[in-house]
Amino acid sequence: MSDLHPYVSVEAVTRAYPGHTVFRDLWFGVNRGEFVCLVGHSGCGKTTVLNILAGLDKPDSGGVIVDGVEINGPSLDRAVIFQGHALMPWMTAEANVAFALSCRHKGWSKPQLREAAREALEKVGLGAAANRKPSMLSGGMKQRVGIARALALAPKMLLMDEPFSALDALTRGALQDEVSRLVQEANQTAFMITHDVDEAILLADRILLMTNGPDSHVAEVVQNTLPRPRDRANLHKLPGYHALRDHILEFLLTRSRELRGNPQPGWDRKALPVVRPAA
Amino acid sequence: MNKQVPAWRAALVALGIFVALMALWEAAATSGGGTAAVDPEYAALVGQAAATGGQTPFPRPSAVALRLWELLRDPFYIRGPNDQGIGIQIGYSLLRVTAGFLLAALVAVPFGFLIGMSPLLNAALNPFIQVLRPVSPLAWMPLALYTIKDSAVSAIFVIFICALWPMLLNTAFGVASVRREWLNVARTLEAGTLKTAWRVILPAAAPTILTGMRISIGIAWLVIVAAEMLVGGTGIGYWVWNQWNNLSLADIVIAILLIGVVGLLLDRALGAVARLVAWQE
Ligand SMILES: Nc1ncnc2c1ncn2[C@@H]1O[C@H](COP(=O)(O)OP(=O)(O)O)[C@@H](O)[C@H]1O
Ligand SMILES: [Mg+2]
Numbered sequence: 143m144s145d146l147h148p149y150v151s152v153e154a155v156t157r158a159y160p161g162h163t164v165f166r167d168l169w170f171g172v173n174r175g176e177f178v179c180l181v182g183h184s185g186c187g188k189t190t191v192l193n194i195l196a197g198l199d200k201p202d203s204g205g206v207i208v209d210g211v212e213i214n215g216p217s218l219d220r221a222v223i224f225q226g227h228a229l230m231p232w233m234t235a236e237a238n239v240a241f242a243l244s245c246r247h248k249g250w251s252k253p254q255l256r257e258a259a260r261e262a263l264e265k266v267g268l269g270a271a272a273n274r275k276p277s278m279l280s281g282g283m284k285q286r287v288g289i290a291r292a293l294a295l296a297p298k299m300l301l302m303d304e305p306f307s308a309l310d311a312l313t314r315g316a317l318q319d320e321v322s323r324l325v326q327e328a329n330q331t332a333f334m335i336t337h338d339v340d341e342a343i344l345l346a347d348r349i350l351l352m353t354n355g356p357d358s359h360v361a362e363v364v365q366n367t368l369p370r371p372r373d374r375a376n377l378h379k380l381p382g383y384h385a386l387r388d389h390i391l392e393f394l395l396t397r398s399r400e401l402r403g404n405p406q407p408g409w410d411r412k413a414l415p416v417v418r419p420a421a
Numbered sequence: 422m423n424k425q426v427p428a429w430r431a432a433l434v435a436l437g438i439f440v441a442l443m444a445l446w447e448a449a450a451t452s453g454g455g456t457a458a459v460d461p462e463y464a465a466l467v468g469q470a471a472a473t474g475g476q477t478p479f480p481r482p483s484a485v486a487l488r489l490w491e492l493l494r495d496p497f498y499i500r501g502p503n504d505q506g507i508g509i510q511i512g513y514s515l516l517r518v519t520a521g522f523l524l525a526a527l528v529a530v531p532f533g534f535l536i537g538m539s540p541l542l543n544a545a546l547n548p549f550i551q552v553l554r555p556v557s558p559l560a561w562m563p564l565a566l567y568t569i570k571d572s573a574v575s576a577i578f579v580i581f582i583c584a585l586w587p588m589l590l591n592t593a594f595g596v597a598s599v600r601r602e603w604l605n606v607a608r609t610l611e612a613g614t615l616k617t618a619w620r621v622i623l624p625a626a627a628p629t630i631l632t633g634m635r636i637s638i639g640i641a642w643l644v645i646v647a648a649e650m651l652v653g654g655t656g657i658g659y660w661v662w663n664q665w666n667n668l669s670l671a672d673i674v675i676a677i678l679l680i681g682v683v684g685l686l687l688d689r690a691l692g693a694v695a696r697l698v699a700w701q702e
Contacts, residue, residue: 196609197608197609198605198608198609215608216605216608216609216610216611217609217611218609218610218611220609221609222605222606222609224602224605224606226602228600228602228603228605228606230603230606230621230624230625231700231701231702232624232625232627232698232700233624241610241620242610245610245611245612245616246610275700275701276702277700277701277702295610
């Protein structure tokens with residue numbers, strides 16, 4: 143039923159720069175409580191898609207409908223976790239979260255904001271670092287503050303643009319588990335860009351595969367049928383994991399290039415082909 | 422090259438240089454009395470008595486020190502309009518600098534904000550700023566005296582003009598170079614223009630603005646001396662001019678010293694404020 147009217151619906155979106163079409167007539171949806179990853183090579187237009195969803199960029203034509211309403215600019219209902227944490231360096235971790243909360247809850251008192259900010263930081267394991275400025279936090283901790291700031295808003299949708307790509311492998315793994323847990327707990331609708339295949343398999347319910355640009359298109363939707371809860375340590379032991387991984391890798395290695403401007407037969411932009419390599 | 426030097430060693434060397442300079446000065450002042458041939462133009466400039474009179478040789482350090490002690494023992498006396506303590510004079514100058522500086526800040530920071538936030542305004546106002554900025558503030562003095570008709574206010578106006586540009590340009594630059602990602606955060610939070618300006622742009626640009634203020638106050642303090650020489654009446658600049666007319670060279674040396682010290686303190690004060698608003702990535 144939700145396939146007819148997804149919670150978030152990208153409809154006929156086109157974005158072009160002079161002499162450079164990023165994508166044309168793009169259609170896809172994200173259901174309520176679903177985690178969708180967008181995978182594709184650098185420059186194919188992933189950030190452009192996310193910025194349009196966030197309202198930071200406007201499509202040249204087409205639109206995005208969230209919960210029945212067409213979006214018109216940025217909104218607290220679509221929280222963004224930025225690639226470079228984007229914390230204000232003159233504010234403590236707590237003040238960064240409290241600033242976001244003060245935008246959401248205009249009537250709240252200072253103690254109320256502080257209390258809620260601290261609670262949000264405790265959820266990501268940063269209660270002890272609340273009074274530190276970002277310069278006194280490690281890269282992973284900064285990104286945790288960014289996650290706490292976004293989740294504290296209780297947004298309709300969480301948007302993430304390669305949120306962990308600047309982190310070392312160990313920190314990245316820990317944060318992936320953390321985000322996986324928090325998003326599951328809150329039944330949070332989420333959209334994430336990544337080019338880390340394992341990250342997509344760990345987190346996503348569905349994975350959109352985007353061809354190379356310019357004039358890219360979403361070639362297909364990979365249904366991730368691996369059972370939840372998933373954790374990184376046991377992910378590779380799940381039946382079907384390798385088939386899933388190979389399918390995405392093969393897309394990135396060859397098909398993303400071959401399919402550019404040359405969609406596979408029967409491809410329909412409004413009803414994207416769905417594959418289940420792990421089933 | 423950048424090895425840390427212990428503070429006591431630097432202090433010791435500084436003390437050595439100071440003692441050497443004093444000794445040199447003492448020796449020079451003792452041997453070379455002021456009985457040189459007199460250039461007629463110079464005589465006309467300083468007054469015949471002063472030019473021909475070898476009676477006022479360059480003061481020795483000991484004489485200057487003694488005079489300094491005399492002046493600082495009672496810096497705030499007032500004996501009529503033309504005889505006031507050195508502290509009073511410096512106070513007048515500081516008052517003018519503060520007034521001119523604050524007025525300039527009141528104009529420069531909001532306007533700098535507008536210019537920094539609007540590329541159109543930036544481009545439109547740039548030619549005016551580029552032409553007006555290099556003008557010596559003292560060149561405004563006749564115009565100020567003519568239109569304002571009050572020498573005290575004219576001095577403040579000159580300070581205002583010279584303090585304006587560095588603050589204006591730095592504010593505009595600081596505001597224009599606020600990180601795109603912080604502005605995007607504010608946008609996704611629907612923070613609103615005023616809240617974004619106050620909570621995001623101002624703190625982000627504050628270190629750059631403070632740098633401008635520091636340059637401004639430095640220039641203002643440089644200019645006030647010259648301005649007060651022109652408008653007369655009160656202030657350390659006027660005092661210097663007055664002592665020159667009295668040929669009290671010791672007083673002039675002391676004025677130079679005090680002007681330097683006060684300038685240093687002004688810079689330090691703004692440096693302290695700059696540290697308060699500084700942030701580190
Ligand atoms: N401001 C811009 N002006 C011109 N071209 C742009 C601009 N922003 C992005 N592009 C182009 O759009 C394409 C997609 O960019 P982007 O969405 O950032 O890709 P991705 O996030 O997948 O790496 C790139 O080819 C890029 O060069
Ligand atoms: Mg990108």
